Amino acid sequence: MEIITIDKNFVAKENTFIALGNFDGVHTAHKILLKKLVEEAKLNGYKSSILIFKSHTKNLIFKQEQRLLTSNEQKYKLLKEIGIDIIYELEFNKIVMTMDPDDFIKKLLLKHLKVKGIVVGFDYRFGHKASGNTELLKQRSLEENFKLFIINPVEKNGKIISSTSIRELIKNGQIKLANEFLGYNFTMNGVVINGKNLGSKMGFPTANIKTDVNYEIPKFGVYDTNIEINGKSYRAATNIGKNPTIENSGLRIEAFILDFNEDIYGKSVQLSLLDFIREEENFDNIDDLFAQIKLDVDYIKTRL
Ligand SMILES: Cc1cc2nc3c(=O)[nH]c(=O)nc-3n(C[C@H](O)[C@H](O)[C@H](O)COP(=O)(O)O)c2cc1C
Ligand SMILES: Nc1ncnc2c1ncn2[C@@H]1O[C@H](COP(=O)(O)OP(=O)(O)OP(=O)(O)O)[C@@H](O)[C@H]1O
Structure with missing residues (x-):
């Protein structure tokens, strides 16, 4: 697995299918999404990649340090085990935070990162004030001719698995359930x-x-x-x-x-x-x- 630190001007040397998000914990729902990424990338003859922010997006958005389920070291180890080929590591700064959702798709992903396919979860939000969503991605995938895979909510015991819900379980001492949600x-x-x-x-x-x-x-x-x-x-x-x-x-x-x-x-x-x-x-x-x-x-x- 290659780890490439990039800025907004970086230009990739190869096409990839990409997954987007913080992926804190690399929990069981993330794993389903990432396995789909690896599988679809292979089927289409591309490498799989992830665009990850060096520090959690909530650190800057809410100006407080986000408590974590995994260090970057742990996260990258889990991503490697799943078979991800490339991690693009980007500093989440004000420029990225206030990026127009269309600039994020067209400039950063399609032009600079040469993305041919995108895999996200049902609730993925991006761009300035989280104004970009899966509906926008759907429209642009038709216009710009890239493949899009949207993963339905993955649940356990009627609860949607997310990094946030796992953090809550840990805070409440429900460690066994947290471990089930994490998958480790x-x-x-x-x-x-x-x-x-x-x-x-x-x-x-x-x-x-x-x-x-x-x-x-x-x-x-x-x-x-x-x-x-x-x-x-x-x-x-x-x-x-x-x-x-x-x-x-x-x-x-x-x-x-x-x-x-x-x-x-x-x-x-x-x-x-x-x-x-x-x-x-x-x-x-x-x-x-x-x-x-x-x-x-x-x-x-x-x-x-
Ligand atoms: C299994 C275990 C249970 C503990 N439970 C408590 C507790 O209920 N209340 C408490 O004040 N400290 C608890 N402690 C912490 C002890 O106060 C602490 O280990 C002790 O002060 C020795 O500290 P030291 O390792 O810095 O010398 C616990 C420690 C262990 C290993
Ligand atoms: N339960 C789930 N079902 C389907 N997709 C999911 C699920 N949880 C996360 N995803 C997707 O995984 C990707 C990474 O998301 P993200 O890092 O925001 O994880 P998260 O668990 O939703 O975190 P948070 O609780 O901080 O929102 C996103 O595309 C997101 O939509």
Whole structure:
């Protein structure tokens, strides 16, 4: 898979079929759309491509940092697995944001990116104030002679799968359903940093994880998790929250890794959430907290 960073003046060297969107999470509905892209591109003798914005479009539109399901690294890995040939990576700036929908189709996609086919979902919006939609694409596909595939809403349990709905499930602690919508376990990548060392003193040393990107914040509480370190997977009891019993400062993600006693400070890890176990609590004292942590760990062992 080729990753090509472009600006609005870039001219592609080959024709492609293209998919459009943020694709945060590369969830099960995205996968259906992207498989259609790969299949149709092949049938028509072209490569498949995606036009992706380097940072989420909502960062600029709503002037606040969008919480994410995947880092770009995770997203690109998933796209590669699906068989996408080219990623066109474009900075989403004011010029792109305020682009007239027809300029977006005719100049950027058809002229510059030499697009021969477009695959989008039923609700895809683009251009200035999101004024471009699938109706406009349909009209232009007839006039400009490009192929267009519009994917019907993909649902699960009567709910439309979207990056937004998955983020809501994660925020509500409905991690199993979020994982079903994603098609894999929600995973936060990060680096192990120093904690307070209280956990070690009490017999439950934890890996404190600083995440690589601003992931969606899961409901505060204890999770059954898998942690991957140096390509090896371990089970862990992980608390996500503010440790109200000890302090009430910033967000902490702390994993007690089962059957593990290596020094992993500074190591990159991948933490996958499997299930929500209980809410984070403010205990009266440290002994009560660690008695509960022991119960959490014992419970997770019964789930192995
Ligand atoms: C399985 C598990 C459950 C936890 N549950 C809570 C909790 O309910 N309330 C709380 O204040 N802290 C909770 N913690 C966080 C502990 O307070 C924290 O791990 C401890 O302060 C040690 O921090 P340190 O690793 O920075 O030394 C939990 C930690 C783990 C590993
Ligand atoms: N459930 C779905 N069914 C069909 N198409 C979908 C579905 N979800 C997303 N798509 C399509 O996938 C492409 C990428 O969309 P986008 O990145 O906006 O995903 P999204 O899940 O809809 O995200 P958000 O929740 O932020 O709107 C778009 O063309 C969009 O229409």
